[in-house]
Amino acid sequence: MRALVIDDSRTMRRIIVGVLTALGFETVEAADGRQALDVLEQGIEVDLACIDWNMPVMNGLEFVVAVRERKDWRGVTLMMVTTESEHGQIVRALAAGAHEYMIKPFTPDAVKEKLQLLGLVEIEELV
Amino acid sequence: MTLAPDTFAFVADLVRRRSAIQLEPGKEYLVESRLLPLARTAGLLDVDSYVRGIRAAPHPTTLEAVVEALTTNETSWFRDALPFRALVDHVVPEMLTATTSGMFAPQLRIWSAACSSGQEPYSIAMALADVLAPSRMKITATDLSDQMLERGRSGRYSQLEINRGLPAPMLVKHFTRAGADWEIAQPLRSAVTFQRHNLLDAPPVGGPFDVVFLRNVLIYFDLATKRDVLRRVQQAMRPGGFLLLGAAETTIGVDDGWERVSVGRSSVYRLAPRRAA
Numbered sequence: 001m002r003a004l005v006i007d008d009s010r011t012m013r014r015i016i017v018g019v020l021t022a023l024g025f026e027t028v029e030a031a032d033g034r035q036a037l038d039v040l041e042q043g044i045e046v047d048l049a050c051i052d053w054n055m056p057v058m059n060g061l062e063f064v065v066a067v068r069e070r071k072d073w074r075g076v077t078l079m080m081v082t083t084e085s086e087h088g089q090i091v092r093a094l095a096a097g098a099h100e101y102m103i104k105p106f107t108p109d110a111v112k113e114k115l116q117l118l119g120l121v122e123i124e125e126l127v
Numbered sequence: 128m129t130l131a132p133d134t135f136a137f138v139a140d141l142v143r144r145r146s147a148i149q150l151e152p153g154k155e156y157l158v159e160s161r162l163l164p165l166a167r168t169a170g171l172l173d174v175d176s177y178v179r180g181i182r183a184a185p186h187p188t189t190l191e192a193v194v195e196a197l198t199t200n201e202t203s204w205f206r207d208a209l210p211f212r213a214l215v216d217h218v219v220p221e222m223l224t225a226t227t228s229g230m231f232a233p234q235l236r237i238w239s240a241a242c243s244s245g246q247e248p249y250s251i252a253m254a255l256a257d258v259l260a261p262s263r264m265k266i267t268a269t270d271l272s273d274q275m276l277e278r279g280r281s282g283r284y285s286q287l288e289i290n291r292g293l294p295a296p297m298l299v300k301h302f303t304r305a306g307a308d309w310e311i312a313q314p315l316r317s318a319v320t321f322q323r324h325n326l327l328d329a330p331p332v333g334g335p336f337d338v339v340f341l342r343n344v345l346i347y348f349d350l351a352t353k354r355d356v357l358r359r360v361q362q363a364m365r366p367g368g369f370l371l372l373g374a375a376e377t378t379i380g381v382d383d384g385w386e387r388v389s390v391g392r393s394s395v396y397r398l399a400p401r402r403a404a
Contacts, residue, residue, distance in 0.1 A: 085286060085304075086304065087299060087302075087303065087304050090295055090298065090299050091299050093295075094295055094296060094299065098295075099295075100294070100295050101295035101298070102290055103286055103289070103290060105287070106287070106290045107287065107290070107291075109203075109291065110287070110290040110291050110292075113203055113291055113292035114290075114292070116208060116292075117205070117208065117292065117294050123207055123208055123209060123374075123392075
């Protein structure tokens with residue numbers, strides 16, 4: 001599994017990369033939506049994109065819209081990871097095509113549970 | 128720092144008598160981490176001094192607080208996912224079919240046992256909301272802890288709690304913002320009733336139940352207590368009802384009155400026919 005971590009904060013990218021690596025993901029990083037699109041356009045296949053909302057150049061919502069317009073990127077699961085926490089914003093992101101929405105701050109367990117919901121991490125048979 | 132053996136023995140005995148939960152040797156860290164906040168609140172530096180104080184002058188409220196601190200569990204929404212799928216994909220369709228033959232009441236009665244702060248009963252309500260009107264579900268949520276029941280009744284959860292396993296589409300559909308928290312919508316709240324209950328007592332009111340969620344509870348009990356709890360659960364259920372256990376739990380080797388039914392990647396349990404008369 002490969003994940004694209006998109007956030008303009010290097011610290012936040014490091015945190016998310018750390019959690020995903022522990023869950024067995026390879027990771028690629030991008031500092032804004034445009035850089036992230038460049039990664040996909042290079043043909044690097046990713047299973048998951050963790051997407052901040054507010055970023056320079058291209059924000060997370062614009063990135064989601066751009067990805068959903070491309071049939072060949074349908075396999076990318078899109079999860080917003082953002083401080084934006086209003087009900088209406090979550091609705092907007094889901095309507096644009098995001099599959100999941102995680103509000104910062106979060107715990108590593110919360111990331112794991114979201115990825116289990118998305119079928120990207122196995123649900124353990126044993127507690 | 129290590130816990131004194133007599134501190135651990137006292138706490139383990141107290142918790143066992145009050146809740147039937149068995150704290151095996153090796154759980155000292157759990158006692159220490161759960162009781163340290165209580166010790167600090169009481170102005171003491173460590174758990175040993177705190178417990179020494181309790182033993183010298185036991186007070187019901189303090190004893191209750193100790194039991195609560197050790198019996199409440201971290202909880203997430205749709206924990207382990209699979210039981211909720213089994214409920215919607217298998218249990219409900221089967222019960223709805225049975226309803227037409229007059230076997231089941233038009234209202235599905237579900238017991239969420241040891242419900243902690245309410246994520247499980249509300250997850251059940253959300254899962255069922257896709258296939259059943261809230262007026263057709265009656266969910267009885269029980270726990271030993273008054274504090275947890277109060278949290279469940281409030282229907283309010285922090286952002287950190289909301290992040291734990293709740294699918295975003297469910298969040299926007301069933302919750303509204305309440306300041307910094309989120310609050311579950313009224314139709315689902317009215318489908319869930321909370322009541323204090325000890326699994327070693329007579330069944331809670333609200334039964335007989337078509338479905339019982341008893342998840343990640345039996346693992347804390349010794350074999351005799353497991354049997355006792357399962358027998359009481361059986362008495363609380365309607366014949367043909369379903370029991371859903373935690374991923375690491377089974378009735379096999381504990382009580383042969385149940386049969387296991389495989390549903391997808393998980394299992395549910397039903398009373399074996401000879402006992403279901």
